[in-house]
Amino acid sequence: MHLLSIDSLSDAQVALILDEGARWFEYNRQPRRNSKRLDGLTVINAFFENSTRTLLSFEIAAKRLGAQVVVMQVERSSIKKGETLEDTARTLNAMRPDALVIRHGTSGAPGTVAALMDCPVINGGDGIGEHPTQALLDAATIRHRFGHVAGLRIAICGDLKHSRVARSNIKLLRRLGADLRLAGPPSLMPDDLPACDIDQAVDGAEVVMMLRVQRERMTEDLGDAPGEYLDRYGLTAARLAKATPHAAIMHPGPINRGVEIEGDLADDPARSLIILQVEMGVAVRMACLDLLTAERVA
Ligand code: ASP
Secondary structure, eight states: OOOGGGGGOOOHHHHHHHHHHHHHHHHHHHSSSOOOOOOOOEEEEEEEESSHHHHHHHHHHHHTTEEEEEEEOOGSSSGGOOOOHHHHHHHHHEEEEEEEEEEETTTTHHHHHHHSSSSOOOEEEETSSOHHHHHHHHHHHHHHHHSTTTTTTEEEEEEOOOOOHHHHHHHHHTTOOOEEEEOGGGGGSTTOOOOBOOOHHHOOSEEEEEOOOGGOOOOSSSOOOOOOOHHHSSSSSSHHHHSOOEEEEEOOOOBTTTBOOOOOHHHHHBBOOOOHHHHHHHHHHHHHHHHHHHHHOO
C-alpha cells in the first residue's frame, strides 16, 4: 500500500490514522518514548524540494517508532550527474528499504517511483499535486481543537492554484463533512474550484486556513505592491473579526508574515493552531508509517 493521495485511503484508514495520531500525540508528550513498533525497519527520506517541517517530522516520527532512518542527500546524489528518477528509484529499491518518503517538484513523481518500489511510498508533497500527510495532520489538529470536523465551516484562502496542501485538504475535509469556503486572488484560483471573496469565506468560519503565496512556482509576477496582497487577500485582524469568536487560524507553513497573514495573528496563542499543527505532524506521520508498514512487521 502506498500513500500518494488522499484517495489512496479508505474512510476506515483515515479514521484509524486520526485516532492513532491522537494517541501518538499524547505519547510524544511523555519524557521518554521508546516504541519498538518499527524496530529493524529502514525508512528512506528522499526530498528533492526544500522542507523543514515535513522532512524533520518524518525523521523524528520514524525514529520514535524505532526505525533506522536514512536521509538521501539529493544535492550530493547522482541526480546531479543526470541520473533519471526511475533509475534512482530502482537503486533505492535494491537497498531494500521498508518505506520511502518522497517530496518532488514534479506532480505525479511519487507515483512514478512507487511503481518501481517493493515498499510503501509516502508522498511528502509533489509539485502542485498533493500533500496527503499535511491534510491528515490538519484534520487531526482540527479534531484536537473542536472534537470533530463534520459540520465545521472552514475557509481555505490564498494561493490555491499552487497549493498541494489545499488540494489534499479539500478532498479530506469534504470527506469528513466540513463546510468548505475557498477564496483567493482570481489569478491564483484553479478554474475547477468555486471561489468566493475572502471576506465572504471568513464570514462565520470556525477555522481559517491561510496558504502561502508560492512565488517560486509562478511564472508571472503578481505585480502587487508591498502590503497590497495582505490588504486585498490576506488575514488581518479586521477580517478575522467576521469569523466566529472562537475561530482558529491555521497555516501549513512556512509563513510569509505580512503577506498572507498578519504576524500578530500567527503568533496569537488563543487563535493560532500553527505550532500545534507542527506538533501534530510528528504524531500523524507516526500513525501513517505504522499503518503502511504493518504488513511487513506482522
Ligand atoms: N509546506 C507546504 C508544502 O510543502 C506549504 C508551502 O510550502 O507553502 O506544500
